Amino acid sequence: MNAAEVIVYEHVNFGGKSFDATSDQPGAGDNLNDKISSIKVKSGTWRFYEYINYGGRYWDLGPGEYSSVESAGIPDNSISSFRQI
Template sequence: MSNFNNQTQDLYSIELVQDLDHEVAASVSGGAALELYRDSDFQNPIFFTDGGYSYIGDASNDQVSSIRVNEGTWAFYSDANFQGTRSTLGPGEYPFTGNLDVGNDSISSFSRLS
């Protein structure tokens, strides 16, 4: 709750105020090196990060359909623990992962190479 001009108001009732998880909050406050999205054309964000993951989790596993690399070179793997088919991407926008060796909705882990 906040008190502005002697009026008490719940911040979440104000339009455009959201409760962000740590990954999204980090990207909003300082930018992220890598952005992963559940759907093509950068819809439905999953991860905003500067580091790799050996397993992206049950909620996101095999669901990445678009990627935005803001900095660095990254490797994406079809299996957990940096195993399986690998695609390497540098800075750029990749609106559909089906064009990559690793394939659409197949990424299970990723790491930053540089």
């Protein structure tokens, strides 16, 4: 399996702090817990969770650019962990 890659951003339209991940993140990387507002899925399919350690509600996103998580059906500032599925 090829390594999947996702970049999460603090603000909408890919602004603010960002974190580039190629592995599972039981706590949203780089102090972005409950602060993720936009996402670029470079490869793979990723599952984003409401709570740390993959708990609570979750949302799946495939490759693409999501300038606002709300446009993908995810409440703003609600992601606490994520992993490749």
